[in-house]
Amino acid sequence: MGTTKYRTSNLIIQDILDVIIQMENKNANLKKGIIKSHLIRYTALKTATAEKYLQKMEKAGYIISQEQAWGERKIIVYITTPIGRERYKWFVKINTEMKL
Amino acid sequence: MSEQIKNNAIHSDKSEDKTSLSSKIEKLGLNYINKKKSYLFISTLFPICLLIINVSTITYLFILFGVEEEEVWKFMHYIFTKSFDSLFILFFSIFQLIFLISWRKKIKEFNVQRESHSLQLSEDPTEIPERTTSLPRLFYNLVAYMEKHRIIFIVFNFVAFYILFFNFWTFPLFEWLNIFSTLFIIFYLGFQWFHFFKWNKKFSRLRTFEKKVYKELDL
Numbered sequence: 001m002g003t004t005k006y007r008t009s010n011l012i013i014q015d016i017l018d019v020i021i022q023m024e025n026k027n028a029n030l031k032k033g034i035i036k037s038h039l040i041r042y043t044a045l046k047t048a049t050a051e052k053y054l055q056k057m058e059k060a061g062y063i064i065s066q067e068q069a070w071g072e073r074k075i076i077v078y079i080t081t082p083i084g085r086e087r088y089k090w091f092v093k094i095n096t097e098m099k100l
Numbered sequence: 101m102s103e104q105i106k107n108n109a110i111h112s113d114k115s116e117d118k119t120s121l122s123s124k125i126e127k128l129g130l131n132y133i134n135k136k137k138s139y140l141f142i143s144t145l146f147p148i149c150l151l152i153i154n155v156s157t158i159t160y161l162f163i164l165f166g167v168e169e170e171e172v173w174k175f176m177h178y179i180f181t182k183s184f185d186s187l188f189i190l191f192f193s194i195f196q197l198i199f200l201i202s203w204r205k206k207i208k209e210f211n212v213q214r215e216s217h218s219l220q221l222s223e224d225p226t227e228i229p230e231r232t233t234s235l236p237r238l239f240y241n242l243v244a245y246m247e248k249h250r251i252i253f254i255v256f257n258f259v260a261f262y263i264l265f266f267n268f269w270t271f272p273l274f275e276w277l278n279i280f281s282t283l284f285i286i287f288y289l290g291f292q293w294f295h296f297f298k299w300n301k302k303f304s305r306l307r308t309f310e311k312k313v314y315k316e317l318d319l
Contacts, residue, residue, distance in 0.1 A: 014236035
Protein backbone atom coordinates (compact mmCIF):
# COMPACT_ATOMS: atom_id res chain seq x y z
CA MET A 1 0.00 0.00 0.00
CA GLY A 2 2.76 2.40 1.04
CA THR A 3 4.86 1.62 -2.01
CA THR A 4 1.87 2.25 -4.29
CA LYS A 5 1.35 5.67 -2.70
CA TYR A 6 4.99 6.67 -3.31
CA ARG A 7 4.96 5.15 -6.76
CA THR A 8 1.84 6.88 -8.04
CA SER A 9 3.12 10.27 -6.91
CA ASN A 10 6.56 9.67 -8.25
CA LEU A 11 5.25 8.61 -11.64
CA ILE A 12 3.32 11.88 -11.95
CA ILE A 13 6.33 13.93 -10.81
CA GLN A 14 8.76 12.20 -13.17
CA ASP A 15 6.26 12.47 -16.02
CA ILE A 16 5.95 16.24 -15.48
CA LEU A 17 9.73 16.65 -15.28
CA ASP A 18 10.14 14.51 -18.39
CA VAL A 19 7.77 16.72 -20.40
CA ILE A 20 9.36 19.99 -19.24
CA ILE A 21 12.90 18.74 -19.92
CA GLN A 22 11.81 17.48 -23.34
CA MET A 23 10.29 20.84 -24.21
CA GLU A 24 13.35 22.71 -22.99
CA ASN A 25 15.31 20.58 -25.39
CA LYS A 26 12.95 21.03 -28.32
CA ASN A 27 12.59 24.75 -27.82
CA ALA A 28 16.24 25.31 -26.90
CA ASN A 29 16.55 28.28 -29.22
CA LEU A 30 13.01 29.55 -28.83
CA LYS A 31 11.07 30.19 -25.64
CA LYS A 32 12.13 27.94 -22.79
CA GLY A 33 9.83 25.57 -20.99
CA ILE A 34 6.24 24.65 -21.52
CA ILE A 35 2.94 26.49 -21.13
CA LYS A 36 0.92 25.28 -18.15
CA SER A 37 -2.21 24.37 -20.15
CA HIS A 38 -0.10 22.46 -22.69
CA LEU A 39 1.68 20.60 -19.92
CA ILE A 40 -1.59 19.56 -18.27
CA ARG A 41 -3.10 18.45 -21.55
CA TYR A 42 0.02 16.61 -22.74
CA THR A 43 0.53 14.68 -19.51
CA ALA A 44 -3.19 13.74 -19.57
CA LEU A 45 -3.60 14.72 -15.92
CA LYS A 46 -6.76 16.06 -14.32
CA THR A 47 -6.44 19.82 -13.83
CA ALA A 48 -6.80 19.59 -10.04
CA THR A 49 -4.17 16.85 -9.79
CA ALA A 50 -1.78 18.71 -12.07
CA GLU A 51 -2.26 21.96 -10.13
CA LYS A 52 -1.52 20.18 -6.85
CA TYR A 53 1.67 18.58 -8.14
CA LEU A 54 2.88 21.70 -9.94
CA GLN A 55 2.47 23.74 -6.78
CA LYS A 56 4.25 21.15 -4.66
CA MET A 57 7.05 20.79 -7.19
CA GLU A 58 7.51 24.54 -7.38
CA LYS A 59 7.58 24.82 -3.60
CA ALA A 60 10.17 22.04 -3.41
CA GLY A 61 12.29 23.86 -5.97
CA TYR A 62 12.00 21.29 -8.76
CA ILE A 63 10.42 23.71 -11.24
CA ILE A 64 9.73 27.39 -11.53
CA SER A 65 6.88 29.23 -13.15
CA GLN A 66 7.40 32.35 -15.21
CA GLU A 67 4.69 34.69 -16.37
CA GLN A 68 5.24 35.63 -19.99
CA ALA A 69 3.42 37.88 -22.36
CA TRP A 70 1.77 36.16 -25.29
CA GLY A 71 0.16 38.80 -27.45
CA GLU A 72 -2.25 40.56 -25.18
CA ARG A 73 -2.51 37.59 -22.87
CA LYS A 74 -0.30 36.40 -20.07
CA ILE A 75 0.76 32.80 -19.97
CA ILE A 76 2.47 30.71 -17.30
CA VAL A 77 5.51 28.82 -18.48
CA TYR A 78 7.24 26.13 -16.44
CA ILE A 79 10.95 25.42 -16.55
CA THR A 80 13.05 23.01 -14.54
CA THR A 81 15.59 24.00 -11.91
CA PRO A 82 18.94 22.27 -11.37
CA ILE A 83 17.30 20.34 -8.48
CA GLY A 84 14.46 19.17 -10.71
CA ARG A 85 16.87 18.07 -13.43
CA GLU A 86 19.00 16.33 -10.82
CA ARG A 87 16.01 14.38 -9.47
CA TYR A 88 15.02 13.31 -12.97
CA LYS A 89 18.61 12.28 -13.66
CA TRP A 90 18.62 10.17 -10.48
CA PHE A 91 15.38 8.53 -11.51
CA VAL A 92 16.76 7.59 -14.94
CA LYS A 93 20.04 6.50 -13.37
CA ILE A 94 18.31 4.12 -10.97
CA ASN A 95 16.12 2.71 -13.72
CA THR A 96 18.78 2.26 -16.34
CA GLU A 97 21.36 1.04 -13.80
CA MET A 98 23.87 3.31 -15.48
CA LYS A 99 25.95 6.37 -14.87
CA LEU A 100 24.83 9.64 -16.36
CA MET B 101 14.60 30.18 -0.97
CA SER B 102 12.32 30.19 -4.03
CA GLU B 103 13.83 33.45 -5.31
CA GLN B 104 17.28 31.93 -5.05
CA ILE B 105 16.12 28.81 -6.88
CA LYS B 106 14.57 30.98 -9.55
CA ASN B 107 17.80 32.89 -10.05
CA ASN B 108 19.84 29.70 -10.12
CA ALA B 109 17.53 28.19 -12.70
CA ILE B 110 17.62 31.24 -14.92
CA HIS B 111 21.37 31.69 -14.70
CA SER B 112 22.12 28.03 -15.14
CA ASP B 113 19.75 27.96 -18.06
CA LYS B 114 22.40 26.81 -20.48
CA SER B 115 20.40 25.36 -23.31
CA GLU B 116 23.25 23.12 -24.42
CA ASP B 117 23.29 21.54 -20.94
CA LYS B 118 19.55 20.92 -21.08
CA THR B 119 19.72 19.70 -24.66
CA SER B 120 22.47 17.23 -23.90
CA LEU B 121 20.72 16.06 -20.72
CA SER B 122 17.46 15.43 -22.52
CA SER B 123 18.99 13.62 -25.47
CA LYS B 124 21.35 11.70 -23.17
CA ILE B 125 18.42 10.55 -21.05
CA GLU B 126 16.39 9.59 -24.10
CA LYS B 127 19.31 7.65 -25.57
CA LEU B 128 20.04 5.92 -22.27
CA GLY B 129 16.40 5.11 -21.72
CA LEU B 130 15.98 3.64 -25.17
CA ASN B 131 19.19 1.61 -24.93
CA TYR B 132 18.07 0.26 -21.59
CA ILE B 133 14.60 -0.57 -22.92
CA ASN B 134 16.13 -2.47 -25.84
CA LYS B 135 18.38 -4.37 -23.43
CA LYS B 136 15.41 -5.33 -21.28
CA LYS B 137 13.43 -6.30 -24.37
CA SER B 138 16.18 -8.79 -25.23
CA TYR B 139 16.22 -10.09 -21.66
CA LEU B 140 12.45 -10.60 -21.71
CA PHE B 141 12.68 -12.38 -25.04
CA ILE B 142 15.37 -14.78 -23.76
CA SER B 143 13.51 -15.20 -20.50
CA THR B 144 10.40 -16.24 -22.42
CA LEU B 145 12.29 -18.43 -24.85
CA PHE B 146 13.87 -20.64 -22.16
CA PRO B 147 10.66 -21.91 -20.60
CA ILE B 148 9.22 -22.49 -24.07
CA CYS B 149 12.24 -24.68 -24.94
CA LEU B 150 11.86 -26.52 -21.65
CA LEU B 151 8.22 -27.06 -22.45
CA ILE B 152 9.15 -28.51 -25.85
CA ILE B 153 11.60 -30.89 -24.15
CA ASN B 154 8.90 -32.04 -21.72
CA VAL B 155 6.25 -32.52 -24.36
CA SER B 156 8.71 -34.40 -26.61
CA THR B 157 9.66 -36.63 -23.69
CA ILE B 158 6.05 -37.49 -22.94
CA THR B 159 5.26 -38.10 -26.60
CA TYR B 160 8.41 -40.19 -26.99
CA LEU B 161 7.41 -42.19 -23.96
CA PHE B 162 3.96 -42.90 -25.35
CA ILE B 163 5.16 -43.82 -28.82
CA LEU B 164 8.26 -45.87 -28.14
CA PHE B 165 8.16 -47.18 -24.68
CA GLY B 166 6.32 -50.36 -23.92
CA VAL B 167 5.46 -50.16 -20.25
CA GLU B 168 6.02 -53.28 -18.22
CA GLU B 169 3.32 -54.01 -15.69
CA GLU B 170 5.63 -53.43 -12.73
CA GLU B 171 6.63 -50.06 -14.13
CA VAL B 172 3.11 -48.69 -14.58
CA TRP B 173 3.23 -46.55 -11.39
CA LYS B 174 6.62 -45.24 -12.27
CA PHE B 175 5.30 -44.43 -15.71
CA MET B 176 2.21 -42.68 -14.30
CA HIS B 177 4.34 -40.69 -11.90
CA TYR B 178 6.62 -39.70 -14.72
CA ILE B 179 3.73 -38.58 -16.92
CA PHE B 180 2.05 -36.71 -14.07
CA THR B 181 5.24 -34.88 -13.06
CA LYS B 182 6.18 -33.92 -16.59
CA SER B 183 2.62 -32.77 -17.32
CA PHE B 184 2.48 -30.68 -14.14
CA ASP B 185 5.88 -29.14 -14.90
CA SER B 186 4.79 -28.44 -18.45
CA LEU B 187 1.61 -26.71 -17.34
CA PHE B 188 3.44 -24.52 -14.85
CA ILE B 189 6.17 -23.66 -17.35
CA LEU B 190 3.49 -22.88 -19.91
CA PHE B 191 1.79 -20.52 -17.46
CA PHE B 192 5.13 -18.86 -16.67
CA SER B 193 5.92 -18.41 -20.37
CA ILE B 194 2.49 -17.06 -21.21
CA PHE B 195 2.72 -14.58 -18.33
CA GLN B 196 6.05 -13.33 -19.66
CA LEU B 197 4.94 -13.34 -23.25
CA ILE B 198 1.82 -11.27 -22.55
CA PHE B 199 3.88 -8.59 -20.83
CA LEU B 200 6.54 -8.67 -23.54
CA ILE B 201 3.93 -8.16 -26.28
CA SER B 202 2.12 -5.34 -24.46
CA TRP B 203 5.40 -3.64 -23.49
CA ARG B 204 6.69 -3.82 -27.05
CA LYS B 205 3.47 -2.23 -28.20
CA LYS B 206 3.97 0.59 -25.71
CA ILE B 207 7.60 1.07 -26.83
CA LYS B 208 6.42 1.30 -30.42
CA GLU B 209 3.80 3.82 -29.37
CA PHE B 210 6.45 5.76 -27.45
CA ASN B 211 8.69 5.95 -30.51
CA VAL B 212 5.83 7.12 -32.70
CA GLN B 213 4.82 9.80 -30.19
CA ARG B 214 8.42 10.89 -29.74
CA GLU B 215 8.71 11.53 -33.45
CA SER B 216 5.34 13.09 -34.07
CA HIS B 217 4.41 15.09 -30.98
CA SER B 218 5.83 18.54 -30.96
CA LEU B 219 4.37 21.31 -28.87
CA GLN B 220 4.51 24.79 -30.23
CA LEU B 221 3.61 27.86 -28.24
CA SER B 222 1.07 28.95 -30.82
CA GLU B 223 -0.87 25.72 -30.66
CA ASP B 224 -4.33 25.56 -29.17
CA PRO B 225 -4.18 23.40 -26.00
CA THR B 226 -7.25 21.46 -27.08
CA GLU B 227 -5.43 20.39 -30.23
CA ILE B 228 -2.48 19.02 -28.29
CA PRO B 229 -2.50 15.22 -28.31
CA GLU B 230 -2.57 13.55 -24.92
CA ARG B 231 0.53 11.53 -24.29
CA THR B 232 -0.32 7.91 -23.66
CA THR B 233 3.19 6.75 -22.90
CA SER B 234 6.51 8.17 -21.74
CA LEU B 235 9.91 7.05 -20.53
CA PRO B 236 8.90 7.16 -16.82
CA ARG B 237 5.72 5.22 -17.61
CA LEU B 238 7.69 2.59 -19.54
CA PHE B 239 10.11 2.27 -16.62
CA TYR B 240 7.30 1.88 -14.13
CA ASN B 241 5.52 -0.67 -16.33
CA LEU B 242 8.67 -2.75 -16.20
CA VAL B 243 9.14 -2.27 -12.44
CA ALA B 244 5.54 -3.33 -11.74
CA TYR B 245 5.95 -6.36 -13.99
CA MET B 246 9.25 -7.38 -12.41
CA GLU B 247 7.67 -7.31 -8.97
CA LYS B 248 5.05 -9.83 -10.11
CA HIS B 249 7.63 -11.80 -12.08
CA ARG B 250 9.75 -12.08 -8.93
CA ILE B 251 6.90 -13.72 -7.01
CA ILE B 252 6.16 -16.21 -9.79
CA PHE B 253 9.87 -16.89 -10.13
CA ILE B 254 10.04 -17.89 -6.43
CA VAL B 255 7.35 -20.51 -7.13
CA PHE B 256 9.18 -21.46 -10.32
CA ASN B 257 12.25 -22.19 -8.20
CA PHE B 258 10.37 -24.85 -6.23
CA VAL B 259 9.09 -26.40 -9.43
CA ALA B 260 12.59 -26.29 -10.94
CA PHE B 261 14.13 -27.94 -7.86
CA TYR B 262 11.49 -30.62 -8.02
CA ILE B 263 12.27 -31.22 -11.72
CA LEU B 264 16.00 -31.39 -10.90
CA PHE B 265 15.35 -33.86 -8.10
CA PHE B 266 12.99 -35.87 -10.27
CA ASN B 267 15.47 -35.96 -13.15
CA PHE B 268 17.86 -38.04 -11.03
CA TRP B 269 15.62 -41.08 -11.03
CA THR B 270 13.78 -42.03 -14.15
CA PHE B 271 13.71 -44.50 -17.00
CA PRO B 272 17.19 -45.20 -18.38
CA LEU B 273 15.91 -44.46 -21.88
CA PHE B 274 15.55 -40.78 -21.02
CA GLU B 275 18.88 -40.19 -19.39
CA TRP B 276 20.19 -37.94 -22.13
CA LEU B 277 16.97 -35.94 -22.21
CA ASN B 278 17.08 -35.55 -18.44
CA ILE B 279 20.69 -34.43 -18.49
CA PHE B 280 19.82 -31.91 -21.16
CA SER B 281 16.78 -30.68 -19.23
CA THR B 282 18.82 -30.52 -15.96
CA LEU B 283 21.57 -28.43 -17.53
CA PHE B 284 18.97 -26.26 -19.16
CA ILE B 285 17.17 -25.58 -15.87
CA ILE B 286 20.41 -24.88 -13.99
CA PHE B 287 21.46 -22.40 -16.64
CA TYR B 288 18.04 -20.74 -16.65
CA LEU B 289 17.93 -20.49 -12.85
CA GLY B 290 21.43 -18.98 -12.81
CA PHE B 291 20.42 -16.49 -15.48
CA GLN B 292 17.28 -15.44 -13.54
CA TRP B 293 19.00 -15.35 -10.14
CA PHE B 294 21.67 -13.05 -11.49
CA HIS B 295 18.95 -10.88 -12.99
CA PHE B 296 16.88 -10.69 -9.78
CA PHE B 297 19.93 -10.02 -7.65
CA LYS B 298 20.38 -6.84 -9.68
CA TRP B 299 16.66 -6.05 -9.61
CA ASN B 300 16.40 -6.41 -5.82
CA LYS B 301 19.10 -3.79 -5.43
CA LYS B 302 17.26 -1.59 -7.89
CA PHE B 303 13.93 -1.99 -6.08
CA SER B 304 15.46 -0.86 -2.82
CA ARG B 305 17.23 2.13 -4.43
CA LEU B 306 14.02 3.11 -6.18
CA ARG B 307 12.01 2.87 -2.95
CA THR B 308 14.53 5.11 -1.15
CA PHE B 309 14.41 7.61 -4.00
CA GLU B 310 10.60 7.62 -4.08
CA LYS B 311 10.41 8.23 -0.33
CA LYS B 312 12.92 11.08 -0.61
CA VAL B 313 10.95 12.81 -3.39
CA TYR B 314 7.68 12.24 -1.54
CA LYS B 315 9.15 13.85 1.56
CA GLU B 316 10.69 16.76 -0.36
CA LEU B 317 7.36 17.55 -1.97
CA ASP B 318 5.56 17.20 1.35
CA LEU B 319 2.75 15.19 -0.26
